[in-house]
Amino acid sequence: MYHLDAAFHLMRRRLQFYPDVYPQKCVVMPTIFPESLKARWDAFPGSDYSSFSWDDSILDLVRGDAVQFLPSWQNKDFIYFALFLKDQLHWVAVEADLNGWMFNIFDSSIGSISENDLISLMVDWCTIFPSVLRQSGLFENHDVILTPQLTASESQVRPFDWKLSPREFVPQTKSSGDCGCYVIEHIEHKLLQLPFDNVIDNNMKFFRQRWCVDLFYQNLC
Template sequence: MCPSASNVNPNQNSDNVIKLWVDLEKKMNTRFDELMKRQDEMDSKLDLVLSMMVRSSGCKSNQPEFELEAKHNGIKVDGGECGDAYSYVTPPTFNGDDVVCNNENEVEHIDEALWGMRKRSQKYHDLFDQNVAILDEFFSQWLCGHWEKFNLGKNYKDFVFDDVFIKYVNGEKPLRGKAWENVHTLYTPLNIEGKHWVSLAVKLEKWEIVVFDSNINLTPEQKLVKHLEPFRCMLPYLLRQSGKFMGRLHKIPEPFTCRRLCDIPQDQSSGDCGIFAIKHIEFDMCGLNMNYVHDDNIVFFRKKMSCEIYNRDWDP
């Protein structure tokens, strides 16, 4: 039986949290409206970023036009796809604490948005749960990339994790990370077969992985479980090797259980799964009702995120 989204977080009806969230959304909406009124003064790059991100759920055939326009304006466009739709737009890069880069010094909007969420959550304690750690897409890639080696020979207890994994556990990675020993939930995005984004909530106290999926029909249950195997089986041994979870050693080598929420709104237009995944993490950690993350609000969420990324402004 599919679990109910309304049971994920018992604090979702908190009047204080709802008020803070509504105020934040209203202020950002006002900010975007003011920005659009001054469109003649807008940098041409910002104009293009907004246009492409709002239109990113459009037809795949529009990609060449977008790519040419982006190159003309000096904007890197990632050719990733989500279903049949264009999925990535990379705004201008920035240096210092504000940069979130992959190996090619490019900024990916999933990790950029999650970095902004970490920054904002640490500043506004009343709005965000402070006992959670928001990871990045690199962690998911890294873990899945080591699955074959980990699973070779089935001698899991002798597997030695790279130092980069331990840095995640200690909160040294990603930027503005948190030590896992001080949190009850880990959030991370997961890309399935290069086509679809979902988000995972690893509940350490319940030893459970909750999957937020905006297009359940795209990934059958059996296939989803296969993609979750690295998380279910490797995380317990990573926790043990870190030496920070001695109180939970009785759970090891028991894999994490997993369940996918089936009654959250679905992406009817295709191509917005990345935005859904980001907002699912944000709403869950704030204790908000997932039913507000639906197609009618996605255009606003995309506009809001593009303004935040470009302006490096994550304040309400």
């Protein structure tokens, strides 16, 4: 977790101070963000989430937190975060497409989580995210939130769609222990608007060494 957050923090600083490095209009969230969302959601009593309310510690991360180099999500196209699959001890990268209202999942080891378990997991996430977006107050002009029949209550905001990117687009690992580095590279490649062709096992040692140097010297460009 800590090496992911160190890389994500450097990415956020690059986005702030040298925005031309990464052409994507996006925010890279710390690993605690999805963990905090899911913990609050799971702790809510009952199954009627129409009265669910996010606390300011969550909403302030969406609205922007200068201390963590987190800009507001307003006017951004994508939100990136790492999702930890606890039962599988496995990380995957997630791209939230705010315009397309959907998640794209990039998994270096497809099959680590069963199809049924992945569907069950994403059912929650596809409801959690629209709830956060709506309550943040930053997306009042979004087409989905503006649609009258969808805004009668929190539970009626249309859920996100989701898609697991296939093996043809996400090269698969043949070893274990590199999923965190894969997630870092998947997210940075998306920030750079590059394909994943070179995010493969044979390059993991190079990527680790490169990030060690960048983090040690805090290379911003």
